[in-house]
Amino acid sequence: xxxxxxxxxxxxxxxxxxxxxxxxxxKVSVTTKNEPNLIAVGALFNGTQLxxxxxxxxxxxxxxxxxxxxxxxxLKKKGKALGLLWMNLGDVHFKKVPTLYLxxxxxxxxxxxxxxxxxxxxxxxxxxxxxxxxxxxxPQADRDRLANEFLKLKQKQGLYAFHPGKISFxxxxxxxxxxxxxxxxxxxxxxxxxxxxxxxMNNGRIIDTAHHELKVKEEGIPLMLSSLAFNHSLLYGxxxxxxxxxAGLAMDFFFGSGKGGGAH
Numbered sequence: 541x542x543x544x545x546x547x548x549x550x551x552x553x554x555x556x557x558x559x560x561x562x563x564x565x566x567k568v569s570v571t572t573k574n575e576p577n578l579i580a581v582g583a584l585f586n587g588t589q590l591x592x593x594x595x596x597x598x599x600x601x602x603x604x605x606x607x608x609x610x611x612x613x614x615l616k617k618k619g620k621a622l623g624l625l626w627m628n629l630g631d632v633h634f635k636k637v638p639t640l641y642l643x644x645x646x647x648x649x650x651x652x653x654x655x656x657x658x659x660x661x662x663x664x665x666x667x668x669x670x671x672x673x674x675x676x677x678x679p680q681a682d683r684d685r686l687a688n689e690f691l692k693l694k695q696k697q698g699l700y701a702f703h704p705g706k707i708s709f710x711x712x713x714x715x716x717x718x719x720x721x722x723x724x725x726x727x728x729x730x731x732x733x734x735x736x737x738x739x740x741m742n743n744g745r746i747i748d749t750a751h752h753e754l755k756v757k758e759e760g761i762p763l764m765l766s767s768l769a770f771n772h773s774l775l776y777g778x779x780x781x782x783x784x785x786x787a788g789l790a791m792d793f794f795f796g797s798g799k800g801g802g803a804h
Contacts, residue, residue, distance in 0.1 A: 608639030655704035698726030
C-alpha cells in the first residue's frame, strides 16, 4: 500500500513535464473570412481590394496567399541576332505556373520568419519555391535566368506580388488577436476560381491553416462579346466589321475630310 502511494507524486511530476510543452504551444485555431468572395469584371473594371481577416494566436504570424490554377504558357525569347538587332529568337515553354500569385505576410517581431524567403520556401510558399516548382523547356544553364525573367514579367503585370509586413493586427485578449490583410486584385486577373490560403505561423512552423475560394466572372459588355464570339461566331464577325466601319467613319469625320481637313 505504501509502495503504491509513493508512485502518486512521481506520476504527477512526469505528467507535468509532458503537459508543459503542450501549454507552451497552445494556440487559437485560425478562423478567417474574405470579402467579397465573388468579383464581377465589367468593361470599366480597374482592379479591386479583397479583405481577408480572422483571428490567430497572440504570438503568431500570418501569411495570406491568393493563388490561381496552374497553367502552361509559351513566351517569346528575345535577344540580339548577330549581336546587332533585337528580335524574337524562339519560344520558351513554361509549365506548372499559377495564373495568379499574391502573397502577403506579417512581421510581428524584428526577427519574424513569416517574411523570410528561405523559411517560406521550406514551407512550400513564395517565389523561390515557385522557381523550383515550375517546369521550363530550356537548357539547365538558362533555367534560373528565365525563371527570374518570368517572375519579373508577372510582377510587372500585377499578377504576382509579395508584400511583407502588410498584415495588420488588433489584440483581442491575452490569447488571441485579429488580423486584416487588404489584398489588391489586379485589373488583368483572368476569369476563374482562386484559392485563398491563410497560414498561421510561429517561429517558422505552421500552426494552423484555413482555405477559402474566390470566384472571378465576367459581366456586362465583356460577357456579351465573349458569348457572341464563342456561341455566335458569324454574328460576332459581322458585329466586328460594323464597329470597324463606324470607327473609321468617325475618325474620318473628326480628323479627315469631314472636318475640312482633307489632303491638298
